[in-house]
Amino acid sequence: MPEWNGVCAPTLDDMTEMALAARAALPAAFAPAAASVALIVEDFAEPALLAEMQIEDPFELTGVYEGIPLxxxxxxxxxxxxxxxxxxxxxxxxxWADRGDIALEALVAHVYVHELAHHFGWSDDEIAAIDEWWT
Structure with a gap:
């Protein structure tokens, strides 16, 4: 996966493409179920979601899974x-800016796989088998 080297910050569409690339890289056994989960990239979580999760700072939430785990x-x-x-x-x-030690695409993939883990009901070991950065 190429590293983000754009002059400007990636758009919502750019980040969607990064997450879709992460989904495309999943093992074939997980691909159909992963493809059935809708993907939405937004600038921030809605205030109602933050309130429901008891999160005051919108910068603390990088992703969320909404649904019933398989x-x-x-x-x-x-x-x-x-x-x-x-x-x-x-x-x-x-x-990504705070860390400074990881490619943006890898961070997006990590957040995506973490949220997908909630859909599959994966353990940390199962996540690590797909997302090596998790460990």
Whole structure:
């Protein structure tokens, strides 16, 4: 994956492409289920979501999974919305700038895989098998 070397900060679309590249790099066994999770990249989480999660500083939330994890799903569940991963561009960029030791694409992939882990119900060991940076 090439490193971000743009003159300007990446747009929402740029960051979406980074997350989609991370999804495309997943092992084939996970690809269909991962593709079924909607992906939305926004600058920040909505105030209502931050309040629900009891987060005061919007820069503290880089991503969130919204949905029912696969191990908890039942054929009796009536979905009210699609399972969704939301990534928050500004907090990710802030963390990237603060760290200074990782490519932006790798950080976006890490946040994406972490949120996808909530969908799959993965343990930290399972996350580390896909996202080597996790360890």
């Amino acid at each position: 191990p908890e799903k039942s054929v009796m569940d009536m979905p009210t919305a699609p399972d969704t991963i939301r990534l928050f561009r500004r907090p990710i960029l802030d963390e």
